[in-house]
Structure formats: structure tokens, C-alpha cells
Amino acid sequence: MTADSGGGVREVIAGGAARGARAFLDLARERLGTALEQHEASTPLEFPNTAYFLPVIYAVTGRAVQTLEDAVWILDEAERMIPSPPADALWLPYLGDTLDAGMAAIWLMEVVEALRYLGVGPAPVDGLWLGAADDVIMRARGVEFVDGSAPGFAAVTGAAPSPEAAAALAREMQEKSLYVFMAGETVLDPGLAAQRGASSLPGGAGAAVPPGYPAATTFAEQLQAAGVQLGWETRLVPFGRDVSSHIYSLGFAVRVAMAFGGLTPGQAARVLDYTRDRVFAFIMALGRVQDAQFAAAAGALNFGFPTISDSDIPSILPGGICTYEQVVSRVPHCSIVSRAIETRGLKIRVTEVPVPVAYGAAFAGERIRREDLRVEMAGPQAPGVELLLSAPSQSVVDGRVTVVGPEVDSVPQGGTIPLGVLVEVSGRKMQKDFEPILERQLHHFLNEAEGLLHVGQRDIVWLRLSGRAAAAGFRLEHLGRIVHARLHADFGEIVEKAQVTVFSLSEDVERLVERARAVYRERDERIGALTDESVDVFYSCTLCQSFAPDHVCIITPERSGLCGAYNWLDGKAAFQIDPTGPNRPVGKGAAVDPNRGQYDGINSFVRDASHGAIQRINLYSILEDPMTACGCFEAVSGVLPMCNGVMTVDRDHPGMTPSGMKFSTLAGLVGGGVQTPGFIGHSRLYVGSKKFISAEGGVARLVWMPRRLKEELRSVIEQAAQDAGYPDLCDRIATEEDAVEEEEVMAFLMEAGHPALTMDALF
Amino acid sequence: MTHGVDAGRPLEAADREPCGPGSIDPAAQEMLERAQELGAGTMFSRAAASRPCPIGAGGACCRICFMGPCRFAGPEAESKQGVCGASLATVAARNFLRSCAGGASAHADHGRGLALTLLALGRGQLADYRIKDPEKLRRVAAELGVAHEGLGNAEVAEQVALAALHEFGRQEGTQTLVGRAPARRRELWQKAGVVPRGFDREVVEAMHRTHAGVDQDPAHLLEQAVRMCLADGWGGSMLATDISDVLFGTPQPLVSEANLGVLRADEINIIIHGHEPTLSEQIVDAAQEPEAVAAARAVGAAGINLAGICCTANEVWMRRGVPPAGNMLHQELALLTGAVELMVVDVQCFFQGLADIARRFHTRLVTTSAKARMEGVEHVEFREKEAGETARALVRAAITNYASRGAVHIPSHKEPVVAGFSHEYIRRMLGGRFREGLRPLNANIVNGRIRGVAAIVGCNNARTTQDEGIVRLVAGLIRSDVLVVVTGCAAHAAGKHGFLRPEVFAQAGPGLAEVCETVGMPPVLHMGSCVDNSRILTLLSDMVRTGGLGDDISHLPAVGISPEYYCEKAVAIATYFAGSGVHVIFGGVSSPVGASAEVTHLLAAGWEEAYGGQLEFISAWQDILERASAAIEAKRVTLGLDVETERVLFDMAARRAG
Secondary structure (H helix, E strand, C coil): CCCCCCCHHHHHHHHHHHHHHHHHHHHHHHHHHHHHHHCCCCCECCCCCCCCCCHHHHHHHCCCCCEHHHHHHHHHHHHHHCCCCCCCCCCCCCHHHHHHHHHHHHHHHHHHHHHHCCCCCCCCCECCECCCCCHHHHHHHHHHHHHCCCCCEEEEEECCCCHHHHHHHHHHHHHCCCEEEEECEEECCHHHHHHCCCCCCCCCCCCCCCCCCCCEEEHHHHHHHCCCCCEHHHCEEEEECCHHHHHHHHHHHHHHHHHCCCCCCCCHHHHHHHHHHHCCEEEEEECCCCHHHHHHHHHHHHCCCCEEECCCCCCECCCCCCCCCCEECCCCHHHHHHHHHHHHCECCCCCCCCCCCCECHHHHHCCCCHHHEEEEEEHHHCCEEEEEEECCHHHCCCCCEEEECCCHHHCCCCEEECEEEEEEEECCCCCHHHHHHHHHHHHHHHHCECCEEEECCCCCCEEEEEHHHHHCCCCHHHHHHHHHHHHHHHHCCCCCEEEEEEECCHHHHHHHHHHHHHHHHHHHHHHHCCCCCCCCEEEEECHHHHCCCCCCEEEECCECCCCCCCCHHHHHHHHHHCCCCCCCEEECCCEEECCCCEEHHHHHHHHHHCCCCCCCCECCCCCCCECCCCCCCCEEEEEEHHHCEEEEEECCCCCCCCCCCCHHHHHHHHCCCCCCCCEEEECHHHHHCCCCCHHHCHHHHEEECCHHHHHHCHHHHHHHHHHHCCCCCHHHCECCCCCCCHHHHHHHHHHHCCHHHHCCCCC | CCCCCCCCCCCCHHHHCCCCCCECCHHHHHHHHHHHHHCCCCHHHHHHHCCCCHHHHCCCEECCCCCCCEECCCCCHHHCECCCCCEHHHHHHHHHHHHHHHHHHHHHHHHHHHHHHHHHHHCCCCCCCCCCCHHHHHHHHHHCCCCCCCCCHHHHHHHHHHHHHHHHHCCCCECHHHHHCCHHHHHHHHHHCCCCECHHHHHHHHHHHCCCCCCCCHHHHHHHHHHHHHHHHHHHHHHHHHHHHHHHCCCCCEEEEECHHHCCCCCEEEEEEECCHHHHHHHHHHHHCHHHHHHHHHCCCCCEEEEEEHHHHHHHHHHHCCCEEECHHHHHHHHHCCCEEEEEECCCCCCCHHHHHHHHCCCEEEECCCCCCCCCCEECCCCHHHHHHHHHHHHHHHHHHHHHCCCCCCCCCCEEEEECCCHHHHHHHHHCCCCCCCHHHHHHHHCCCCCEEEEECCCCCCCCCECHHHHHHHHHHHHCCEEEEEEHHHHHHHHHCCCCCHHHHHHCCHHHHHHHHHHCCCCEEEEECCCCHHHHHHHHHHHHHHCCCCCCHHHCCEEEEECCCCCHHHHHHHHHHHHCCCEEEECCCCCCCCCCHHHHHHHHHHHHHHHCCEEEECCCHHHHHHHHHHHHHHHHHHCCCCCCCCCCCECHHHHHHC
16 A cells, blocks of 8 residues: 555546646647648658657557648547546546556657657757657667667656756666666746746646755756766767657667567557567656656556656556556655666666776766866877787786886876786686687776776777776776676686786887787687688577567678677677577588578577577578578668669668668668568678678679768778679779669669679579 | 445454344335335245245255155255155256256346347347447457458348357357367366357256256266356356447446435336346437436426346446446335336346235336246337337336326435446456556466455345345455455445445455555446356456466466355356356355255365366355455465565566566
8 A cells, every 4th residue: 555645546646647648638739730830731740760750659559650640640549548537536447547648648749749850849959958869879779778788778757856966866877777868857836847938738736846856957957967978878868858758768669679579560569568578668757746747657657667756656566567566656866776677677787896986888988078088098199909818827816907007197187198908817618719709898898987988999999087087096907907897797607817917108018019919910810711611500699589589690700690799709708608698509500502501400490599480591692581680780781673783771871772761661671580581681791701692692792882881891892802803893882972763873883884783683 | 325334344243143134235124114114025024934945945855757756854864765766966966957057048048139139130120229339249250250351240240140149059069159268278178078069958958867867977967067057157148248248338337326225206217127238228218318308307207217126237237327226135125115117127036026016006017028927017028129119118108107106215325336347348447558458457466465356246135134245245355355346136235335436445455455546446346247247257267368377267366256146047157157167155045955965065076176166055154255265365375376476677688588
């Protein structure tokens, strides 16, 4: 039983949601009316660069709202779903009605936000407010949700008692690697928001304002006032001032369901089960909760996202809609983050790293501007290198960190020192092949310390330490402490002992660079010699099955995981670390069709791991039984039939492609674990592999790609083309600057003399 | 408001004293005094004046052939033989099976009538009916294997009706709607050989088997009782419910009032009594027509007030909000108010005693079914083709009769009620349009806020204190955090005593109260008439399918109770619930098989072993409460729900595995 009077849930939550939904309806009607006065009914109503229309409405109803006219139906349908507030006595059941009111409110929020992109209502992108998250962001960030580096997101609405309190909460969530999505303000006087023109949503019967709350502010503004860096990079994402901007939080969740889970829009029950079971999000309502927020929170309950509040609203503890409780209230700030995580049913592993600054994946994207800089290490001004080697057990003292050379505090403000990091590890399961894998992790390990920026790898590293981190006591020694702690936490299965030596004298660093370059050469040669034919096993990757239950990646030496993050050696190491984990060795078995890359061992594994959904795959073919994709592929290749070739587009390219589809639409075609002959998802570097669609003729089929991608991959493509006997292929590949329509691409290819035109017909 | 029983008061020793004969309902008490003043006999007074035959009461009287009747009495009864050599167990089992045949037939004939109505409607022969829930029509069509894509509602209705009629008369194969039961239950029936065949076959075979000199093995006779009653629960009754919903709308909660206080001194009162919605729905429409209202005003009445009794009441209560005047034992009491212009009866549970009371007043008592007449009582035969006209004529007759009304005595007692929880609505209530389903119910049973579910169903019985057993059990079970669903006359009792108000959540145990507060539901859900016990079968099956509570109905922490049963229909319901895996307890009067220890054992331990459900007869409500609570807790232990489990937190590996 809650501590509230019996009417709490009914009056405050059910009543609030009904009133809030009604207010959203009035607002949406008014704004849509305005829009229809200003524009044709056929005017597009859309968010920037998404293939999912108004994504929540699309996912739940299957309706693609594309024009102002389309939105009319949604408003009517929402109106039908909004109940009257429950009666004071002899009330009828209200839980189902409240969920419906919430869903109606969510749809209306989406229409209201989309209208802002048509200039009706406040501008969606304004100052610190970022507005809609497009598909590029969704896919890039979605990968972090899929691989677990972001365990979930908090949708924060309202504001903390002070900027300092807000900063503390944000930091705690960052340390737990959560994304923090922000929208909605705390208002003391309901009239204030309207006066400021921010929102015409009326306030309602909220609970009493705890003492010390500011009159009208937002969590995001508080963070800004506290000097916290906001943005996707730091996982602190301010969507908008109005609570309606939280539609982007839900839009993110449902697009993950459609893009990664392969769910069909309109299968509402499956979409909502998916978000409940796989997208670990929760609402954190800070300060006085208004009707509009009750409505939005009720809508979020449909998706399985509970609300955790610091204020005196009624709790809804009995289970059944969310995984555990629905609404938990009056939670003090000191425990609200951990309570929220527990309520959502989330387990977050935090590695204790002994450094004097905050630590977590959310700090990896943080920038350190010149004015914040205390000292720069390596980079363009000084030599630098990172080298990880295996060593005999007796020569490694676990946990020993030695700093050779001057410390950071001996360097003038904004100055530079050389940096060499030598990591020596030992372990019975350690193999030489794992050295580069562990070494590459140093980037992530070091970058996740607050106030430390890490760029590059090997002998091109570049680090920056902020003044704040230095003042907090961060020293070179801590680089070693971080590496030591993380190696044990993440790779404890293969690393038994680790010691780190940090050099900061030029001559020591240069000596280490020389030594390292010899090691790098040897490694590169070994990897170069690794081919699909030279190994007996490939590795599976089912990391994504948390989001794409039927998808399985097969990683071969010449075809890395389609997210670009895992190659064959990674798979091998991951299996050593966790033999029951998502990467397993898969015996190739007999070759069914070596040209197309079909093996019976692989087929039978894929059949099992996809739960029977996929019967066979050709690793090197785009046309016949291609490998499936989850949703986190870096690029998509698709056949251009007229050109007798293929195009490759990566997810950073927002424009149209010659296939007539943008990346986001193409991604919808190949994602979700289904085979779509003619299209594959893959890593960017795969285009440089000898096995890149080798069944169809390989890289010589590549006829179009975005200019930026082409330049980034130029050396890789040139090498592959050279090996394939087309030394000047790269310049014959069209980009969007040459052509976007397939006919124009064709004309370009003819002029350029592209080899695809003289190859065998694809069909 | 006066409550006969203070449901909020903890059970004390005083509550365990017998309340004496009569009723705990203050309206009934008032009217029984009135009956005494008037010198009118009622079921209450007749029951007090005559004792039940003790031999027949326990099932020990055999009058199946004309060498008897044979009776089995005395200390050695179990080892005695009838003239033919029949044992007491055989006699008791045969009597039980024949009771079941009577009860099941009543439900199924009701269902068949509705199927015939649907058929005529589908064929365009009925102007006064329409399909109010076409979505359900198509769901039922799909379940019956009727192809409906691309067909109009009328065509689908015709095909569904034909398919339903086929279920009653089918000579081969088994009932289709058993497909609604969980897979494990169907396998059990298959193995036990009790998957019900065509309904008519099952009843005819039961009558054949109980003829002298045929089936003389008690266990074998009782097996037929199970198979035949399953054909009722998962066939006759289920079709009756589904077709009623198709024709008249699937119920969802609405607010009304219950008890004799709903009769109005200044309005024309029409009581609809019996079990079927077909005519009563038409009367509801006819009474609302402006011409009728004007005619009523013209004779000096403020309006036309409809009220229901028994399950006809339940049908129009949960679909139209027509207030129920009371349960079975209220039928005579309602007429004793002198305020009833017309009582229309259709089938089942209206009694000849009404005629005597009606004659004392101006009340016109009218039988309407071709199946049911009463000597000396006016008969207006109801034909569906003229349904509207018949209904209007009846309403006009009531209006005309108003002028003849004499002094009235209407008790003030009535309670507000929220009723109409169809299985479909319960799903919707728990998750809204997009998350509908029973997951919250199951989750809160698993976490122990709700201990289990009890269906309190069935009748009143003039030999037990009216409503006492029902109301005490409702109060006791919700206080123990057991969610209660009610149907039939038990639903009236719950309503009359204030238990169908959502505010009653405060009288429930803390866990159930919290769930009720979250959902906005009362802790006692009115699920309909007695054929609507099939809704409970559907609900239980859906609970199994939803998961977390085992994989068969017999695994659910659920009990079925009829604290005041009186008729054969109740026994048939008990049998199909037990055969479906539910622990059933019947109370009030003694066991109809009580004379035979062997049959008593077969119904309890024997059925428990064969079907995972059982039928027990326990007279006192206090003992039933104890037994029911223990049965629920025992199921929880078997499910492993007695152990406090740690909250599962999901890391990435767990999510991939999920």
C-alpha cells in the first residue's frame, strides 16, 4: 500500500494522465490548425533524416505519417483514446485507460514536435537544445546499446534542487555508462512557462513543490550552469525544453526495435514487448510533476519504462506492465540512480578504477578545449607510443606502475610532454595474437577517465589532460593504474599479471617507438598472411542477439564483423576470455561452394543460432543467400542492376543514393536478421578485402560511394584494386558529386571506363 | 447505506454463530416480515415447514426402475443392495450423473437457442436483432474453423450459427472450443478419454447409461459426468456466452445498483426474470422508446423502471446497466412489494410459488418460452421474428396495469455496483489497447500481492441463510488477498452487500488492495450469468497461457466455490470445473452423494488423481474459507511461490539469452 490516501493513483496519476493527454490534444489541434493555415495539406511532416516517419506512431500503429494531412487521423485516433478522469466515487477501472491516455499523449507529442520542424511552435534546435536524433545517431549510438557499452538510458524530466545536485546525478549516471536524455522543465508557477512562450501546456494538480526548488528550469540548463559538457559525446543529451521533446527518447527506443529487432511497424504488442525486454530505459522525474509529465510517463509505461521520482507523487508498485515496479516515488537523490536501475531490472557492472577523477564510458566522448588544457602528451608536438607485449610470468610484477621521467605538474600550463606506455602482461592463456587486441583497448581504457582525452593508437597517440583533472591529482601514474585495473576487469581470463611503465623523457620514448615499430611490422605481416583458407574455424558473433534475436555474424579473417568493431582475432580472444560468451569458434566443415563462401559447418551453426530463420549463407555473395545483419553495420552495399555493379554507402552519408534510397531506408531493408538478396550490411573496411563480394567479382564491381567515404578508404581501395588488377579503379568509382541517379552513374562509368561494365552480367 | 454484513470487521467468534434461517439481506428480512403480515407463503417459509428427505438428500434413493424405489439407510447402508443388486455407490453415482445431465442440458439448450437466433439473423429473418460485436463474431468464427475473410457479417453469422449447432448435434469428433484450454489440459483429457463429443450425444448417453441395468460402475458413471459436463462448460455454456456477446455486445464495466430498493414507487416496474437475454434485451429497448415513456406518463407514472432477477438480470445488468432487484430467493419478495406491474419469465429458476403471490396483487406474471409454462399463468409466446412487437406489447401491458396498483412496500435497501467484467475487458483493463493481457494479474500472483483467484458462483438455497455463505466467503477471501470473481446469484449477493463497489478495495488485504488501487478495479469482479462461468474457464486458460503459473489450469492457485447451491445446473458447473482441473467446494446444504463414502471419495481424491481438480461438499462457510485458503496456498507451494525470490537484474548476457 502506498502512503498516499486511497485516491492517490486515481486522482493524481490516472486523472493527471487524462488531463495531460487532453492538454496535448488541444495543443496539437491548435498547432496543426496553424500549420494547415500556413501550408498545403500535402506538406511533408517529418523529422530530419529518418526512414521511420514519425517513428513512435509508425512503430505502434503501422501508419506512416508523411504529411500534415496524415496527422489529422492521428489526432482523431488519439482523441478516441483519451478517457475522462476517473470519477471520485464508483470509478471504473482506470489502468488500461491511463495507458491509453499515455499512448495518445505520446502520439500527440510526436506531432507537436514534428510541427516544430515546420516552424510551428518553438524552434526544435535552439541553444543547448538538440532536437530530434536522426537515424545516423540512432544507429551509431544504438550499437552501444547492442554491445552493452551503454546499458540503457534515463529520460530525465524536470530539474534537480540545484545545479550542483544536477551535476552530481548526471555524473553518477555517466559513471554507470547510461545515456541521459533530457526534456521538460520544473515549473513552480504553471503560468510561467506560458509567459516565457516555451509551452502552452497548462500545469495541473501536481504535488507540493519541495522547498528549495527553482521556479522554472530544466536539468539540462542546470548542468550547463554547473559547467558540465553536454551532447551525444558525453551521453548527456538535451532534447528540448518541453516534455514533448521526450518523444525523441521513445523514438530512439522504437527505432532500435525496428532497426535492430527487425520488428514490423504496426505490430504494437511485439514492439512494446521488445522495448520492455530489451531497451533498458527509465523515466527520472525530478521536482514537481505536472499533468503533461504524468501523461508522458503513462505513455512510457506502455513501453515498459518505469518512472522514478523524487517528489511526493503516488507510487505504483504492483508489477505487470514494466519488468518490476511502475512508479516509485519520494526517492532521495543520493539513491535515486541506483533505485532507478534496480527498478528497471538492470545490472550494470562498474569497474573500480583507482583514479582521482570520475570514470566511465560516458566520459569517452568528452572534449578538452585548449582553455581547459593542463598538459598535452605526445601528439603532433612530441613523440608518443603505446606498446603491449606478453612477457614471461616471472618478469611481470602485477600492479607495478613505474613512471620514468618528469610528472605532469612539472610541465608549464598548456605544455607538452612525450609519452611512452609499455604494458607487459602475462597469463597462461595469453597468446601473442592477443597483444594487438589488448593494446587497442588502451584507447578506450584511457579515454573513459573524466578530463583525459585519448586519440589514436600505436605510435600516433595523442592525449590531453584537463586542468580540472590535474587539479584533482591526476598524474602519469594513473594511466598505468587505469590500464592495470581494466585489463584485469575486462580480460581477467587471459591476463593474470600486468605491469605498466610510463616514460616521459624524449630519449626513452623514442627508444620505445623504435622497438614498437619492429613489433608492429611483425604483427602486420602475420595478419596479412591470415586468410579464410588458412584457418579451420571462423568465429560467430551473437553479441547483438540482445537486440536482434535471430541474427548471427560469422567473422572470418577476411570479413570482419559488420559493425567494424570485431575481427577474427578479436573473436578468438573473446572466446578465450568467455568460452560461453557471444563469440564461439565455428568449424568451417566441408566447403559446399568455396567460390561463394558456403560451408556446411557454418550453415548448420547459423541454422541453430538463428533459431531456424536462416538456412544457409554465402559469405562472399551479395546476390545469393547473403549474410544477415543486425542493425549496427557501418555500411550497406546494394546492387545497381543497370550499372552491372554495386554501390556502397556508409551510415554517415545522409544524402540520396543511386538505389533510390537513403542509407536509413537501405538499413531497414537489410537489418533485423533477414536475408535480402542484392543487399548486404558490412564494415567499412570490408570493401578492401579480397573476399568483398568475391562471388560476384569483388571490388571491381564497386561503382558508387559517397565522396567522403571514398577518400577515407582510398588507400585500402587502391591496394585491393591493385591486387585485383585494376590499378586505377578508385578514380573510376562515381560519388555523389558525379551522379546520384543510376542513369547518370551509368553515364559516368561509361565515360570513366569502369571495369564493371565489361564484367559478366550480374543477373 | 445499510450493510447486512460489516465486511470490514475482522472475523470474531460472534460471526461464527449461525445467523438463523432466512436471510442476512436486510431487504429480504424486511420483506419476509411483510410476507408474514400478509400471510403469504414463500420459499423461506415452506423450507422451514418441511424437512428434506434424508435418504434422498444423500443420494441414497434409487427410483430409476419400477421394482423400487430402493433406499439405502442405516449404519450398513454402503454394503446394502437394491432389488437389482445395485450398490449404494452405483445409485449415488447414477443420481449424480442424472443431476448433471439436467443441469448441463439447461445450459446447452440456452446456448442452442442463441445459436438459432444467430442463424435466423444471419439468414435475414430477424428485423429486431443485429450483431453488436462483429469483431467477436469473427474471433469466434476463427475458433470454430469458419472461414470469414471477405464475408459480410450476416454470412459469417449464419456460418458461425451452423457451426455452433453442429457442436450440439455432432455425431463424430469432439467439441471444437476445447481448443481454448491449455495444451497440457487437452492432453490430459485425451489420455483420460473425456474429450467431450457432441453435446446431445453426451446427454443421451448419460441417460442411457443411467437406465436400469446398464452402467453399474460408480467410477465409470462419474467419468461420463465429467465428459458430459465438459461438453457443457467448453461447449454449450461457452457458445451461449460467446453468441450472447456477438448479438448483444461484450460486457464492460458500468455502474448500476442492486437489491429490492431499485424498484420505484412512482414508476412502472417491470421485472425480467429467468436466464436468457433474447427477449429481455428487446424489453430494455421497448421500455426506452419515447412512445412507451409517454404512455407511462399518461397513466401517471414517472417512467418505466426495469429490474432483473436471476441470470436474465445478469445479462441485462452487465450489458445495459438494468439494475438487479435480487437473486433467486428474491423473486417472491419482489412481487410482495406490490409495486411490480409485470414480471416476465423465460427459462430456469422461476417457481410456481410466484403465481400465488402475483394473484394477491395486481402483478401480471407472464411466461414467454415455448419450453416453460406454469399452470394458471398467462402465457405470451415469444417468437424472435416478432421480438420487438412482443416486447412492446408486454411493456404496454405493464403500463396499462399501473392503474390497478394498490399499496406498495418497497425496501429502501440498495447498493451501488460496478459490473460487467468480461474476459476481454479484464485483458483490456490490465494493459489498455496496446498492452492488453493478463500479465499484471499473473505477475501480482507470482509476487504474492494476490494469493490466488476464487470464483464464487451459483445460487441461493432456501435451506441456508440467504447470502450468508456467499458474503462471508467474499469478505474473508478478499481480506486474505484472494481476488474474487462472481457470477450468477452469487454475483447478486456480492452486489447487494456492497462488494461490487471499487471502494471495497480498502477492505481487501494490503496486497490485493494495492493492485486494486493501481488498476481501479473492485476486488470482486462480476463476470456475468451462470452460463458465463465459461468466461472463467477462458480466463483461467488465458492465465496459464500468460505464463509464470504452471502450464495447466490445475497448477493455478485458484478455487471454485458455490456456497449456496440449489440446482442441477450448479452441479454440472462444479463437475466441468473439477474436470478442468479446479478445486471446487460446494457448501450450504449437505452433499447430494453424502450417503456414499465411496462416491464422496471418487469425486474428491478420485477426480483429483484423474483430472487434477476435485469436488468437495463442505456445509459451513467457515470451513470452506479455511479449506479454500489452504488449497490456494498449497498450489502456491507447488508452484514454488512460497519462496521469496531475489529480484533478477539483467546484464547483457541475460538479455541475449532472453
